[in-house]
Amino acid sequence: MAKQSKSKKDRKTSAWFQRHANDPHVKQAQREGKRSRAVFKLTEILDEHGLIIKKNSVVVDLGCAPGSWSEEVGQRLGPDGVVIGIDLLPLNPIEGVILIEGDFDSPEGQRALDEALNGRSIDLVISDMAPEMSGNKLVDQMRMIGLNEMTLHFAKAHLKPGGALLMKTFMGEGYDGFRRDLGSAFKSIKNIKPAASRKSSPEFFLLARDFKG
Numbered sequence: 001m002a003k004q005s006k007s008k009k010d011r012k013t014s015a016w017f018q019r020h021a022n023d024p025h026v027k028q029a030q031r032e033g034k035r036s037r038a039v040f041k042l043t044e045i046l047d048e049h050g051l052i053i054k055k056n057s058v059v060v061d062l063g064c065a066p067g068s069w070s071e072e073v074g075q076r077l078g079p080d081g082v083v084i085g086i087d088l089l090p091l092n093p094i095e096g097v098i099l100i101e102g103d104f105d106s107p108e109g110q111r112a113l114d115e116a117l118n119g120r121s122i123d124l125v126i127s128d129m130a131p132e133m134s135g136n137k138l139v140d141q142m143r144m145i146g147l148n149e150m151t152l153h154f155a156k157a158h159l160k161p162g163g164a165l166l167m168k169t170f171m172g173e174g175y176d177g178f179r180r181d182l183g184s185a186f187k188s189i190k191n192i193k194p195a196a197s198r199k200s201s202p203e204f205f206l207l208a209r210d211f212k213g
């Protein structure tokens with residue numbers, strides 16, 4: 001029987017698997033028993049940009065599945081520290097981490113976070129959330145900025161004065177206006193493209209520090 005030629009989608013999928021299998025950060029994550037290679041983006045930002053997590057911090061992790069960021073933060077906290085993570089997807093439990101399965105960008109998700117916070121203010125909000133990619137650059141960009149705006153709104157409502165916000169974003173339509181809004185709420189902002197973030201990915205991170213309150 002004649003061999004069928006692979007569809008464009010199949011070729012893209014097998015290229016992704018090939019790249020994934022050869023990725024040094026994937027291999028390192030497997031060796032070190034991490035839930036995801038994404039952890040190395042966070043550790044670089046924490047360690048090389050001097051974002052210190054105090055032992056008794058309250059940290060909220062938005063878009064936390066499969067859980068490598070929450071796990072890393074949990075390991076840096078003492079017994080009085082708290083990590084609350086939310087994701088659309090279910091996660092395997094992480095010791096010492098309060099996990100919520102839900103949509104951050106929904107009234108139910110916001111309610112669940114409020115309940116988990118139980119009146120506590122937050123020291124650090126971290127967000128690795130990205131929209132599900134549609135393939136349409138403008139649509140994906142606008143969805144990303146929408147998530148960023150919602151994240152900033154949440155941070156402004158819950159952060160302690162002096163607190164910090166780390167979030168993933170994409171450069172493009174809507175970014176400049178969002179960056180200005182962020183600048184009016186925090187004293188310092190840095191754009192970071194960690195080494196573990198693939199060059200081919202449009203993502204980078206905004207580290208906003210010293211919330212004005």
Ligand SMILES: C[S@@+](CC[C@H](N)C(=O)[O-])C[C@H]1O[C@@H](n2cnc3c(N)ncnc32)[C@H](O)[C@@H]1O
Binds near residue numbers: 064069089102105
């Ligand atoms: C790159 S992954 C996060 C990886 C995570 N930082 C880790 O280290 O394991 C992005 C996550 O954001 C989640 N996400 C996207 N939009 C969301 C939303 N509106 N509410 C909750 N989670 C969302 C996705 O389900 C996905 O699991």
